[in-house]
Amino acid sequence: MASGEQHLHLSVRENDKEKLGELLGAGVDINCLFYGWTPLQVAIQEGNEDIGVFVIEKGCDYNFHDRHSVTPFEDAVNRNLSKIVGALISKGAKPNEPLSTGNLAVCVAAEKSYKELLQTLINGGASVNSVNNEGATPLYIASKEGHSELIQTLLNARANVNMPCEKGEQHTPLIAATAAEQFDVVKLLLKNNCDINAPDKDGWLHYGMPMGTMMKKV
Known part of the structure; x- marks a missing residue:
């Protein structure tokens, strides 16, 4: 029984x-x-x-x-x-505590394009400017992955549009999006007043792509 x-x-x-x-x-x-x-x-x-x-x-x-x-x-x-x-x-x-992998819940949502989950985490107090074990913010991840539908959600929650990845080449979201040819994201970042002159750690901008060329694409 x-x-x-x-x-x-x-x-x-x-x-x-x-x-x-x-x-x-x-x-x-x-x-x-x-x-x-x-x-x-x-x-x-x-x-x-x-x-x-x-x-x-x-x-x-x-x-x-x-x-x-x-x-x-x-x-x-x-x-x-x-x-x-x-x-x-x-x-x-606690939404800001690292997961067992060292990643953060908001970064998982940004990477996998879980829009509703991302908003739930933000509403619950998750920091949109926190960094995961790879030094990346949710905005950097979403920009690199081309998840333009999440970008505005993050920016509305006061994500730092110019905050670079803390590790590696220290690329900004704009550089990451440009390098990945995510031009919808580039356009959105530009509309939200990102710094087009913020370089990576070696002083490079947009992987050498002329701004005029990039503007034509977006």
Whole structure:
């Protein structure tokens, strides 16, 4: 016969909030482990955001790490589950703490073009001018990757349009976008008054591309 804990985990997997509520009301532990996973972790793995938010609001332990030292917050960020991320932040998860990889949640959102997640993190207090373990800001990453739809979100949150990557060649977002031929991003950065004369650490501007040529392209 299946235990209450097994039934609880099954209700999470089946996205059955009513059954889950009944089991919790009957006293089944909201943090019970089944094959090493908590109900919250299962909800995140299954992508069941409503269930995940439900167990968070019921007071589950949101700091429980899996065997890879990944928190539910980090797992939800990587899976682009913005509702769960927002709920975790509201309960005390810290959006500016480095993930197990040394990366930052806002940088993951910028790299993968998770627009809703990025806004959720910003609303939750994530710093748009923080740098990851590679010295890059979210704006630098989004500029390099060509995610123009995220650029304005970051700039609206007061991202420093001229802040260079702290490591390597110390390229600015403008230099990174130009080098990658992301001309929609270049145009947006120019409209937001980026410094066209900010060089990299060797004094180079835009990889030698004449500004007139670049302006014609954008």
